[in-house]
Amino acid sequence: MNAKRVFLCHCSEDKEFVRRLAKSLDSLGIAPWLDEVEIKPGDSLFGKIGEGLASCDYLFAVVSANSITSPWVDEELRSMMYTQLKSSQVRVIPIKIDDAEMPWFLTEKKYVDFRSWYCKSSYLLAFDKLIKSFKWISSVKCKKTGLDFVKIEDGVFQYGRYKTNEYLKTFWIARFVLSYNNMILFLEDNLAWQNKSLFFNPLEITKKVRDGAGNYPAQFVPINIGLAFAEWAGFRLPSQKQWEKAARGADGRLYPWGEDWDPDKCNWGKNSDYCNVVPVDDYPEGRSPYGCFNMSGNMVEITSEIVADNERDTHYAGKGGSYMSSPATVVLNDYTPCSDWESYPHYGYRFVIAEVAADQFES
Structure with a gap:
């Protein structure tokens, strides 16, 4: 475009x-x-x-x-x-x-x-x-996974709690988090992974798709399998800076929709139906400036950055809070340490790419 x-x-x-x-x-x-x-x-x-x-x-x-x-x-x-x-x-x-x-x-x-x-x-x-009101943000679809990606142009943006000015090169980020529909394609192409994780049940993913829940975030996917999906697809997990720019725009807003808290624009603890997830394309009024969905609430989104490491497990920075979070923890300028020890229902994955390969993506 x-x-x-x-x-x-x-x-x-x-x-x-x-x-x-x-x-x-x-x-x-x-x-x-x-x-x-x-x-x-x-x-x-x-x-x-x-x-x-x-x-x-x-x-x-x-x-x-x-x-x-x-x-x-x-x-x-x-x-x-x-x-x-x-x-x-x-x-x-x-x-x-x-x-x-x-x-x-x-x-x-x-x-x-x-x-x-x-x-x-x-x-x-x-x-x-x-x-x-206009379709001004460039977007493409990955042929292999079905994930949509939007273009984040290079430039300076305000990052973190103190809104420091940071520069990032152009990159592309998934419009939605990883869903059951995306995950089942990985499992069909990687049968060996179906038995490699103690805390992962691939049969549950198949059941979700069969029952019509394919457009929901893939739950109970441990970090090692999230990373394996990224490697298989040719993606990466975003850095905290990439994630924040896609979520906050260049102006460093506190929520995807602006500076002020609005309980009706994301899936957080009080809004959740029996404290559970919603489809990846729900809450369109809470989209980020680049059109990314649910960057506040619904699923804690795992980034590539390790914030703690010990003999038992590694902790990655998770962003945006989840369907169980309070308003204080769905802000965009902070992170939650997320363990790779086992799978959790609120861990989600949103991927990035550096550039678009013509044979792998379509407009």
Whole structure:
């Protein structure tokens, strides 16, 4: 999928909001066209704006009390509306940042409500709603396992409790955790593993798929078999940094949906039906900025990082909490030590790849 390009139509008085929006778009690999970046000294204003409008797939019209009286904004909007009439490839999206009346030529278009953008949690909710209304995140499906992967573009993001700035190269991460449907493909191709683990019952996985629960997270899969699945499929477990960027986006939010706790957006202890798991694609309103499901709650997700090691067992960092967790333990900036000694019902696996091989994946 080619990167989308967005023209940010605004007036100078709204620069603070627009710069923030441009940074959020850029963090997801969506290229913003921003005048102060694109127009250099000596350039023709009309010429560069015309080129920008022609090169973009979308125009975000920032509507405010300032912009509705700006002749530059009026000219840009009219130009793009004319372009839209000639081409179905261009879309104009009104973005309302205060209570100003919508211009008449935008009244028939549904706007995105950013009127409380100055509050971080409100801004994140509005931005996620904007992004999730479009299929802007590149994704592929693994032919061998059936797992979907989404692309996490390279760049700086805020990591850990103290939100330190960290850089990661581009990688791809599974949209969902490992399910029974995925796991049974591994077992059919690796019969020897069916008897290699004292704490693993492959017959239970077969039964789950037969009973229609194939889309549920694969439970009681010990870490050694999770690692074996990754090796068989050509995947890896994510590092804590990779996992957090996929879950928190670039802005270091505390939950996948934003800064504020919402008990209805993930499967945690109180919400669980008799304290149990839900399908891997449940709670769509709690998706991460990249469209990953259930990164808070449902299953503790095992990462590649060892946080403790002794003669009896090894402990890996598990992220996101589970269906048994409290709100304090489904946050994204912490980890739970997870033992590889035996299998547990709340251990889950979400995999990563560095790049997409054309013969192994399909769009």
